[in-house]
Structure formats: structure tokens, C-alpha cells
Amino acid sequence: MLNRSLVTIADHSREKIEYLIRMAQEFERHPNRLLLQGRIVATLFFEPSTRTRLSFETAANRLGARVIGFADPKVTSGTKGETLKDTIMMVSNYADVIVMRHYLEGAARYASEIAPVPIINAGDGANQHPSQTMLDLYTINQTQGTLDNLNIYMVGDLKYGRTVHSLLMAMRHFNPTFHFIAPDELAMPEPYKQYCRDHNIRYVEHQDFDADVIAGADILYMTRVQRERFTDLMEYERVKDRYLLKLDMLAKARPNMRILHPLPRVNEIEYSIDDDPHAYYFQQARNGLYARQAIICDTLGITLEQIQNDPTIIS
Amino acid sequence: MKRQELIVSALDHGTVIDHIPCDRLFEVINLLHLDQMTSKVTIGFNLKSQKMGTKSIIKVADKFFTDEELNQLSVVAPDVTLVIIRDYEVVEKRPVSLPTELRGIVHCDNPKCITNNEPMATLFHVVDKQQGIIRCHYCNHEQDIRKVKLV
Numbered sequence: 001m002l003n004r005s006l007v008t009i010a011d012h013s014r015e016k017i018e019y020l021i022r023m024a025q026e027f028e029r030h031p032n033r034l035l036l037q038g039r040i041v042a043t044l045f046f047e048p049s050t051r052t053r054l055s056f057e058t059a060a061n062r063l064g065a066r067v068i069g070f071a072d073p074k075v076t077s078g079t080k081g082e083t084l085k086d087t088i089m090m091v092s093n094y095a096d097v098i099v100m101r102h103y104l105e106g107a108a109r110y111a112s113e114i115a116p117v118p119i120i121n122a123g124d125g126a127n128q129h130p131s132q133t134m135l136d137l138y139t140i141n142q143t144q145g146t147l148d149n150l151n152i153y154m155v156g157d158l159k160y161g162r163t164v165h166s167l168l169m170a171m172r173h174f175n176p177t178f179h180f181i182a183p184d185e186l187a188m189p190e191p192y193k194q195y196c197r198d199h200n201i202r203y204v205e206h207q208d209f210d211a212d213v214i215a216g217a218d219i220l221y222m223t224r225v226q227r228e229r230f231t232d233l234m235e236y237e238r239v240k241d242r243y244l245l246k247l248d249m250l251a252k253a254r255p256n257m258r259i260l261h262p263l264p265r266v267n268e269i270e271y272s273i274d275d276d277p278h279a280y281y282f283q284q285a286r287n288g289l290y291a292r293q294a295i296i297c298d299t300l301g302i303t304l305e306q307i308q309n310d311p312t313i314i315s
Numbered sequence: 316m317k318r319q320e321l322i323v324s325a326l327d328h329g330t331v332i333d334h335i336p337c338d339r340l341f342e343v344i345n346l347l348h349l350d351q352m353t354s355k356v357t358i359g360f361n362l363k364s365q366k367m368g369t370k371s372i373i374k375v376a377d378k379f380f381t382d383e384e385l386n387q388l389s390v391v392a393p394d395v396t397l398v399i400i401r402d403y404e405v406v407e408k409r410p411v412s413l414p415t416e417l418r419g420i421v422h423c424d425n426p427k428c429i430t431n432n433e434p435m436a437t438l439f440h441v442v443d444k445q446q447g448i449i450r451c452h453y454c455n456h457e458q459d460i461r462k463v464k465l466v
Contacts, residue, residue, distance in 0.1 A: 083433055085433060085434075085435070102429075104427055104429045105427050106428050106429040106451065106454040109429075109452065110429045125454070126427070127454055128455075
């Protein structure tokens with residue numbers, strides 16, 4: 001049997017990414033359907049993540065599926081010493097697809113190799129978070145009308161931020177130019193810069209973060225600079241305010257420029273920006289619903305054609 | 316004059332693994348499960364070598380390893396020489412080469428990797444043979460093959 005699991009987006013071709021975007025567009029048009037009536041989606045969150053879990057559960061519920069699972073690993077047998085394998089094999093008896101978040105890296109890959117049902121990776125430690133990448137790609141395409149030839153500026157924690165790493169790799173099909181803006185301690189790691197060079201992706205590194213730098217951006221992808229990531233707290237105090245986005249920094253921004261953020265935000269985007277037309281992070285979060293509806297359907301073997309000719313749409 | 320030669324009986328059939336770095340000898344023994352062997356095994360440790368200063372050597376009688384088994388050796392001792400002997404004749408002499416996949420041999424040095432937390436076999440992909448870079452199939456963490464620990 002073909003394994004339809006989604007573990008990482010790095011394996012996806014340009015065609016597959018565009019196919020999933022077209023699927024998500026159908027769900028944006030008609031999010032409420034009975035397409036998955038009679039199916040059961042399990043959401044296993046071995047590590048709490050309220051935002052991602054609610055998004056997946058909403059996606060399943062709006063398509064008429066039923067949802068089982070747990071939001072807190074403290075209530076599972078994992079605390080009694082049950083292995084991941086046993087939990088996955090047990091739940092595979094009940095559900096048609098398993099959405100899982102795990103604190104260990106590679107957990108979703110392993111689960112996808114042993115489970116008789118498809119696995120959707122909803123984040124495995126610092127490794128992969130493909131549904132986030134899918135919604136980022138969907139949002140970039142939605143706001144720019146294309147994924148090709150864009151100037152994407154990544155700001156903040158580029159060292160540990162798995163969303164920026166996944167996005168960087170997924171964009172390789174679309175001839176992007178990246179701009180990396182981060183403190184030295186949180187700079188884009190060398191393997192990802194090497195990845196850019198290997199795939200002929202242009203990138204520029206900046207120390208400054210101001211209106212002149214932002215002027216060239218189509219997408220400004222903000223991330224949170226976390227205090228706990230710094231070994232030297234003096235360094236944190238020195239740089240923490242340098243990567244905050246303030247309203248006056250948008251003075252020279254292109255009209256098509258949009259500000260994205262995987263959320264939660266702490267203070268890296270000034271609240272006065274929320275009402276600016278460049279701000280797009282809340283719409284981005286809503287796109288998570290459509291992207292996850294597409295991902296769930298694709299892993300269950302439902303095609304774009306079926307979704308386009310779906311008789312179960314609830315108007 | 317005394318002959319500077321190893322006092323070991325010649326092998327009629329079997330495999331000689333030569334040029335093993337002395338600090339890797341016991342890992343090679345474990346890797347090939349020589350302790351479970353019923354045929355004759357001769358091990359030379361701290362021998363003089365023109366090429367390496369000191370070296371170790373293993374002779375295993377009546378045993379021809381699979382390519383997979385032997386190529387695993389390249390993880391712990393990339394410069395060993397294999398000599399295949401049949402009827403006292405050397406029929407083949409070759410270096411080992413790094414396979415494209417290493418299954419169940421190498422320990423992942425990422426403590427947050429699933430392989431260090433579940434009863435399961437590790438799997439690594441060799442991404443750069445020249446530089447000796449291997450990548451964990453599960454957590455994607457890259458390691459230098461010269462610094463790996465065996466499982």
C-alpha cells in the first residue's frame with residue numbers, strides 16, 4: 001500500500017505543493033462539507049500545542065469527520081512506560097488517519113513506518129512541522145498571486161526556528177531570494193546556507209533591521225526571539241529590541257508586502273501594526289484551517305477532482 | 316637473523332582483515348560478532364606496520380562475510396584492507412567502502428532523537444562519502460562518521 005503520510009514537506013515536488021494549494025483554495029471557498037462523514041481522525045498530542053490541535057480538529061470537524069485523541073500526554077499510558085509504537089498500533093485500530101505532535105525528533109517518521117494508517121506530522125521536536133509550512137506557502141501564494149521569484153525576508157530566531165527552515169527548503173522550487181535578519185547568536189545555521197548554495201538560491205544576510213532593509217521585501221516573515229535561546233543574557237538584553245517591528249519601519253514598504261508570523265507573538269510586532277494593511281498574520285492563521293483540510297483529505301486518498309465535484313458541500 | 320614475522324599459521328580458506336587501527340580492534344570484533352564464531356579466529360594486536368606504525372589484524376577461517384557486513388566496517392575503520400583467501404591463495408584484496416545506508420550500527424548523537432527513546436533500530440543515510448557525513452533517517456541530524464558511537 002502506498003504510504004500517504006505527511007512527515008516532511010521537503011519531499012514534496014513543486015507540482016505536489018501546487019496541487020495541495022489548489023485543494024486548500026477549494027476549502028477556502030467551501031469549508032463546510034460532509035466529505036469525511038463516517039471517518040475518524042485521531043489527534044495525538046504527546047506535547048501540548050493548543051493552536052495546532054484546534055486547527056486540525058476544526059479542519060476535521062468542518063468536513064464531517066469525528067475526532068478522537070488526547071491533548072495532554074499526562075493522561076496516556078506513555079506515562080506508564082508504553083512505547084510510541086504500542087500507542088500508535090493501538091490507535092490505528094480505531095482511526096482512519098492519525099495527526100500527531102511529539103516532543104521527540106523523528107517520531108512521526110517512525111510512526112509512519114509502523115502504522116497501517118497514514119500519519120500527519122503536526123510537529124516533531126525541533127525537526128519538522130509540515131502543516132505550518134503548507135499554510136505559509138498557501139498564504140504567500142494568496143497574498144502575492146504566485147510563489148515564484150519572491151523576496152522573502154526572515155527575521156528573528158533563524159537558528160532554532162523550524163518554521164523558517166522548512167519554509168526555506170519548500171521554497172526551493174520557486175526561485176526565491178532570501179534575506180536573513182538575525183542576531184549573531186541566532187543566525188541562520190550553516191547547513192541551511194549550504195542548502196541554499198546547493199540549490200542556487202540567492203541569500204543576503206543583514207545586521208540592520210530598518211525601513212531601508214524592509215523596502216525590498218515581498219514577504220516579511222517575523223519570528224519570536226526567545227530569551228531562553230541565549231547562552232549570554234547580556235547579549236539577549238543588547239539585541240532583543242533590535243528585531244522588533246515598529247509601524248514607522250513600514251514607511252518604504254512595497255504595497256504588496258505582507259507581514260507573516262507563525263504565532264504566538266510576544267512583542268516582536270508592535271500592536272499598532274495589526275490594523276496596517278501589510279499585517280497578515282491573523283489571516284495566515286485562518287489559512288491553517290484550509291491547508292489542514294487539504295492535508296487530511298490528501299492523506300486519506302481524496303483527490304482534488306473529488307473535492308471540486310463534492311456533492312456534500314453545506315452552504 | 317631473526318625473522319620479523321607473525322607466528323600465525325597460514326589460512327587455507329577465509330578472510331583476513333588487515334590494517335585495523337589498534338584503538339578500533341575491539342569495535343571491529345563486536346561489529347562482526349566474532350565472539351559468536353565457531354571457526355578459528357586469530358587476532359593480532361599492536362603489531363608493527365610500516366604504513367600505520369602499529370596495527371591490528373584479524374584472520375577468520377572458513378568464513379566469507381557478505382559485502383554488507385564488511386562495508387559496515389568502514390564506519391569504524393575506513394582504511395582496512397580485506398584479503399579473501401581460498402586454497403592458500405589470495406583471490407581478492409580490496410579496501411572497504413562506505414555503504415549508502417547504515418542500519419542498526421551507529422548511535423544517533425541527538426538525545427532528542429526517537430531512536431534513543433524507542434526500542435528500534437537506527438538508520439543513517441550517507442550524504443557525503445568524501446567528507447564522511449551521515450544523516451539520521453529519523454531526526455535528520457548530521458554526524459561526522461569519524462566521531463560516531465556504535466549502538
